[in-house]
Amino acid sequence: xxxxxxxxxxxxxxHVLELLRDRPMTAGELADHFPVSKPTMSTHxxxxxxxxxxxxxxxxxxxxYRLKLSVLEDALLGFxxxxxxxxxxxxxxxxxxxxxxxxxxxxxRPTS
Amino acid sequence: xxxxxxxxxxxxxxHVLELLRDRPMTAGELADHFPVSKPTMSTHxxxxxxxxxxxxxxxxxxxxYRLKLSVLEDALLGFxxxxxxxxxxxxxxxxxxxxxxxxxxxxxRPTS
DNA sequence: ATGATGTTTAGCTAAACGTCGAAATGAAGT
DNA sequence: ACTTCATTTCGACGTTTAGCTAAACATCAT
Numbered sequence: 138x139x140x141x142x143x144x145x146x147x148x149x150x151x152h153v154l155e156l157l158r159d160r161p162m163t164a165g166e167l168a169d170h171f172p173v174s175k176p177t178m179s180t181h182x183x184x185x186x187x188x189x190x191x192x193x194x195x196x197x198x199x200x201x202y203r204l205k206l207s208v209l210e211d212a213l214l215g216f217x218x219x220x221x222x223x224x225x226x227x228x229x230x231x232x233x234x235x236x237x238x239x240x241x242x243x244x245x246r247p248t249s
Numbered sequence: 250x251x252x253x254x255x256x257x258x259x260x261x262x263x264h265v266l267e268l269l270r271d272r273p274m275t276a277g278e279l280a281d282h283f284p285v286s287k288p289t290m291s292t293h294x295x296x297x298x299x300x301x302x303x304x305x306x307x308x309x310x311x312x313x314y315r316l317k318l319s320v321l322e323d324a325l326l327g328f329x330x331x332x333x334x335x336x337x338x339x340x341x342x343x344x345x346x347x348x349x350x351x352x353x354x355x356x357x358r359p360t361s
Numbered sequence: 362a363t364g365a366t367g368t369t370t371a372g373c374t375a376a377a378c379g380t381c382g383a384a385a386t387g388a389a390g391t
Numbered sequence: 392a393c394t395t396c397a398t399t400t401c402g403a404c405g406t407t408t409a410g411c412t413a414a415a416c417a418t419c420a421t
Contacts, residue, residue, distance in 0.1 A: 146258035158332050198366050198419045213329045220270050227339025289380055291399055310388045310397050
């Protein structure tokens, strides 16, 4: 969870996630939106990958990045949910309408 | 909003907020929960103040810190809400219930 | 093989961060 | 006024982070 907040603490990375909200995009396509070098973008991608916030799928000669909404929701709603009942109500836990993926709830890293 | 995510990117500060969730506490009382020096804690408090996540009230020779739940909710739910409808449902927005609050939070653009 | 698309490494600068001890501030209490 | 307690401010230090260029590397398409 620490990794998620760390990843979210940078405006560029948050913006990447917002771009990914609409549709999956390739690394180059994403990089075109920012005035930084490709190595720099690549490290940003790596941080997002390590936080498990995006999924990188290599397709041909491009890499497609895809937002992992459930992880974002889990971390942020989970955190706010510990504070407010309002937010707790927004964390469906086992609501089928949430997302169609097999949510890797507690699958991953201990978040350092 | 950047300040909020920046403040949240540190585990110590997140832990401070969690302690404040239960009850307001003085600076020293909070500091006793962490194995760092008081000056260090003081800077953490300053970051939280700048992010508007806590309220500092000076009472006598102590300072009482108080969680500003609405700001936390607004930032985090607002951000997640831009991604998921589920989270959006948890954000009561500017309903009549929150009119008493004088915070003009201009909910809109999360664009960094 | 060549070219395009990322990623990685190396080496660097500059800024930000967390941390500290020591000093300064502010409010009581004596 | 002086002391004491609580907290913040002030340098200083080492680490981390974001950024760059340049080059190397892997993979795939043509």
